[in-house]
Amino acid sequence: MSPIEQWVQAFQLGFGGFAWPWMWLALPLPWLVAALLPAVRSQSPALRVPYGDRLEGIAATGAVARRFRVNWFAALAWLLLCAAAARPQQLGEAITPPQAGRDLMLAVDLSGSMREPDMELGGRAVDRLTAAKAVLADFLDRRIGDRVGLLVFGSRAYAVAPLTLDRDSVRSQLRDTVSGLAGRETAIxxxxxxxxxxxxxxxxxxxxxxxxxxxxNTAGALDPRKAAELAKNEHVRIHTIAFGGNGSGMSIFGMRLPSQGDDDIDEDTLRAIASTTGGRFFRARDTEELVGIYAELDKVEPIARPGRAVRPRIERYPLPLALALGFGLVALGWRGLRS
Known part of the structure; x- marks a missing residue:
């Protein structure tokens, strides 16, 4: 789109005015300078004649006329330069930014038991961590407006992504995690x-x-229930998800054997953590249930609603600035031709 077309569109969408309108006060400056400053005259006369006084009066009248003679190209250049200095702006199309969302931290278990291949994803058996990653990635796609962070835990807990609006970086960090990275035990x-x-x-x-x-919880210095009390005092709401144990483990020969996952999850403690902090407890035995849980979390912790529509201001000073330069060059050329 050409600059002229952009200006036409500016008036069609709505002219936003000038960011620095006081710059228009400089518009009469050249004429004020011409009127107030004295004309430059030589101190020594070049020619002495008896009727010099009359000639001096005639010359003074002509000098005044020349001082106020308008070079229309220069005047137009100055007008456009003042317009560019005032920063004309266009009102863009209305956009609806999201309101400030939640500070949402994801804590993912990377203990050794997350390697158990008792989940199904896309028609094939996968380990628990792989299934959790797939579901969490989809969950992150829907958290527009939230600041999301990621921490992982095993024998110890580590923050791998700070709270950020850049969900792509969180997704990348999540994708690179592996079971056992933080130790084989569980420090909830x-x-x-x-x-x-x-x-x-x-x-x-x-x-x-x-x-x-x-x-x-088999490791760590902090008891989960005490940690829940700390969270409550800091107004942090915790939703806990017990994941795994659908009774379909896998042997080294591909034969599925019963899994003991149900017995390995402390559901009572996870329920107490959620209850203490005002959150909810969820139980997922397969990938489909996990997907349903995160869909439910979208309802419990709704995504940020659209905020008030705004129209961004787009700078449009380059065109008058370029035209001012062009007319200024023409004015200089025109003066040279006349002289």
Missing amino acids: GDAIGLAVKRLSKQPAGQRVLILLTDGV
């Missing part, structure tokens, strides 16, 4: 404590932790 209490520490540094608002685990 430490994971909650680390999440509360990160969330408490953020402005007060909707602070939410979604914790996914398939085991029992």
Whole structure:
């Protein structure tokens, strides 16, 4: 689209005015300078004649006329330069930004039991972590407007992605995680404590932790129930997800054997954590149930609603600035031809 077409569109969509309208005060400056400053005259006469006084009067009258003679190209260039300095702006098409969302921290269990291949994804058997990654990636796609962070835990808890609006970076960090990366045991209490520490540094608002685990707290310095009390004091709501144990483990020869996953998950503690902090407890025995849980979390923790529509201001000073330069060059050329 050419600059002229952009200006036509500016008036069609709505002219937003000038960002610096006071720059128009400079418009009469050249004429004020011409009127107030004295004409430059030589101190020594070049020619002495008896009727010099009359000639001097005639010359003075002509000088005044020349001073106020208008070079229309220069005047137009100055007008356009003042217009560019005032920063004309166009009102763009209305956009609806999201309102401030939640501070949402995801805590994912990377203990050794997450390697158990008792899940199904796309018609093939996968381990629990692979299934959780796939579902979490889809969940992240829908959290527009939320600041999302990621921490992982095993024997210890680690923050791998800070709270950010860049969900792609969180998804990338999640994709690179592997089972056993943080140790083979499960430190649920430490994971909650680390999440509360990160969330408490953020402005007060909707602070939410979604914790996914398939085991029992077997490591760490902080008891999960004590950690839940800390979360409650910091106004952090925790939703807990017990994942795994659908009774279809797999042997090394591909034969499915019963899994003991149900017995390895401390559902009572996870329920107590959720209840203490005002969150909810969920149980997922397969991928479909996990998908349903995150869909339910979208309802429990709704996605940010659209905010008030705004029309962005687009700068349109380049065109008058370019035209001012062009007319200025023409004015100089015209003056040279006349002289």
